[in-house]
Amino acid sequence: MFSSLRSRLWLSYAFIIVTALGVVAMVLFIYLLRNPFLYRQTSERLKAVQAVVLQRESQSQPVSVAAQEASRTFNVRVLLYSKDRQLILDTYSTQEVPLSFPEQRLILRKTPIVRDENGASWLYSVEKLPDSTYLVIASPRPRISIFNIFTDDFLPLILQSGLIALLLSLVLAFLFARWIADPLQKVMLAVRNLPSAEIKPVETSGPHEIQELTRAFNDMIARMQASQKSQREFVANVSHELKTPLTSVQGFAQAMLDGTADTSDARQKAAQVIYDESGRMQRMVLDLLDLARLDAGTADITMSPVNMFGLLQAVAEKFAPQSQRAGVDIKVDVAANLQTITADGDRLAQVFTNLVDNALKFTPRGGLISLHVSVANGEMLVSVSDTGTGIPVEAQAHIFDRFYQADPARKGGEKHGAGLGLAIAHEIVQAHGGRINVRSRLGEGTSFDVFLPLSRHTGKQVHR
Secondary structure, three states: OOOOHHHHHHHHHHHHHHHHHHHHHHHHHHHHHHOOHHHHHHHHHHHHHHHHHHHHHHOOOOHHHHHHHHHHHHOOEEEEEOOOOOEEEEOOOOOOOOOOOOOOOOOOOOOOEEEOOOOOEEEEEEEEOOOOOEEEEEEEOOOOOHHHHHHHHHHHHHHHHHHHHHHHHHHHHHHHHHHHHHHHHHHHHHHHOOOOOOOOOOOOOOOHHHHHHHHHHHHHHHHHHHHHHHHHHHHHHHHHHHHHHHHHHHHHHHHHHOOOOOOHHHHHHHHHHHHHHHHHHHHHHHHHHHHHHHHHOOOEEEEEEEEHHHHHHHHHHHOHHHHHHHOOEEEEEEOHHHOEEEEOHHHHHHHHHHHHHHHHHOOOOOOEEEEEEEEEOOEEEEEEEEOOOOOOHHHHOOOOOOOOOOOOOOOOOOOOOOOOHHHHHHHHHHHOOOEEEEEEEOOOEEEEEEEEEOOOOOOEEEEO
């Protein structure tokens, strides 16, 4: 019954409230026990008699006469003490034992009580007169029982205010517990429905901490759904990319088997197609394995000093034949004091090879590909820029997605790969603690900016 968070919170708040009210009730009861209503009523009556005596005394009536009249009229004991606190007048001198002058009462004592020589207690009120004498009005302390205090003073007060406060507090505690528990209940229900793709974000409500938790949960849902979508697209893209070469391989192999390719040239062409398509599939599988290792953190990144000028020059020389055939110039620009960086040279060569390869595919004859190195905010910036056709704005946000190609038709040909090269380059740069961005305008060209941290550590094996 009380297994839910809401009920436990409510019970906790109820226990705290009841405990607090119990402490208040105990303090109130002790106060009433030490200074009950009847005491306060008697003290007020004594002060009123004192005011009457003082009034009559101010009207030129002797204090002794005024005291005797007040004593008879109000049935109180009137005493008069000299300035040195010696008894001058006692209207009860024939009835009661002497009453000493009331000493200063303790701070914690709320009821003015003085005891006579027999130990009897008297409530009193004292006033200093203009002639330095003291007027004391006293009355026997009323005899009351704890039961009378409880039933007459305490119980009505608790019933009228305590129970109302208790009920109101419990209602507020219930609402407060609900305010906290309901958002958590929604999050719990959403968790139970995971990993459904139809799950909706949970509405944020409740305290600030609960709202932060809900927003974090919604972010997790968004990432999970994006991951599921990415996995579905990944499977679809792999299937699509493998379907074309497999169909070609199967078709030309069938042609060789059933004799359709009956000439030496036809068989040579079929074998060449099978070889090219199997090589394409092999490269795709190797790229996928590389991506998987980078994602899993099992790829070895060997950190050592790398001469950036030598690395970029080697990449440019590697593409010299292709650039000459395409009529595109490749230029390397590295300042002398920016040549060395701590990184994995082979992996960086893989990144810049991919970037230069893409630039060559989409740069027309007479164009220029430049590899420029600079320092920005403590990072080495390597920019691979071209004067090619550029990338559409809507495609730039997805250019590093796996299997993504700016051409929606996904046509084959030498200018269209599987869409894994930039994804691998992105992962390698991130493995180095850097980042890669793209800047492009249609008809003006594209620039890929690779930011790498300038590290002093060398020879380090990094396992991501």
